[in-house]
Amino acid sequence: MMVKKRTVFCGYAQPFPGWHRLGRRFMVRQRKWRRFYVSETDSFLEEVTEEVRRDKMIKTMRRNAPFLIGAVVLLIGGIGVNEYLKASARAEAEATGDAMMAALTAEDAADRAAGLQALVAEGGDAEVLARMQLAAVQAREGDREAAIDTLRAVQGGSGVDTRYADIAAMKIAMLLQGQDTVAERRALLENLSLAGHPLQDLALEQMAALALEQGDTEAALADLTRIVESPTASSSGRSRATQLIIALGGELPEQETGADLLPTDG
Structure with missing residues (x-):
């Protein structure tokens, strides 16, 4: 008697042939359904998470809205104030420049002095320049004492730029030339000749002139030699110093040549 052999699928005896194919189809469909279910669950969780995040963001923005609006207002206001200050400073500078030009181009010396004195009285950034120009007008008109007093206000003024103070000191030393102020002139020039x-070179020229006034030829030659040897001396200044050294009977430094004896423009 023949015994019918049963089909085995996944370790279990199958009731009839072809059953394993039905089992595979069922398992494939079950896996597909599981993947679909998991995918739908993930999508739902993502939507819920996004909604929660959006709600938190809205609450945060509502809570911080006054601060954000205040920051924007302050930023815009700061920009506006900055532009206003720039425009005001520009207008003030233009007005000061116009007043300076009007004072300098006036035909009468008294009008020039009056315009510059008005700028000095106003103060501000143009005060130093106005004093320098006023001293020049006073010196041209022969009022040397007034010019020196005006320059002293620049030289000893608080907060004055060092460059302007040094230029004022140089002009004072030049205006004091010919007066009985040798010690003061020397003190001013020594600080500038460092x-x-x-x-430095202009101060050395003035120191040489002061030494010649005192009859000290050796000191004058020493100052002139420093000009000739100075790497920053202009060609015209070096030429003047060279000619004075020769006129005083001094000896030129070894590096000097005949070309340096020729006068140059400037």
């Missing part, structure tokens, strides 16, 4: 000072 090595590396922008006015």
Whole structure:
């Protein structure tokens, strides 16, 4: 008697042939359904999470809205104030420049002095320049004492830029020339003749002239030699110093040549 062999699928005896194919189809469909269910669950969780995040963001914005609006208002207001201050400063500078030009171009010296004195009285950034120009007008008109007093106000003024103070000191020393103020002139010029000072060469020329006034030829030659040896001396200043050294009977430094004896423009 023949025994019918049963089909085995996944370790279990199958009731009839072809059953394993039905089992595979069922398992495939079950996996597909599981993937679909998991996908739908993930999508739902993502939507819920996004809604929660959006609600939190809205609550945060509502809570911080006054601060954000205040920051924007302050920013816009700061920009407006800054632009207003710039425009005011520009207008003030233009007005001061116009007043300075009007004073300098006046035909009468008294009008020039009056315009510059008005700018000095106003103060501000143009005060120093107005004093320098006023001193020049006073010196041209022969009022040397008034010019010196005006320059002293620049030289000893608080908060005055060092460059303007040094220029004022140089002008004072030049205006004091010919007066019985040798010690003061020498003190002013010695500070300006230090090595590396922008006015070193001009100060050395004035010191040489002061030494010649006192009859000290050796000191004058020493100052003139410093000009000739100075790497910052202009060609015209070096030429003048060279000619004075020769006129005083001094000896030129070894590096000097005949080309330096020729006068140059400037």
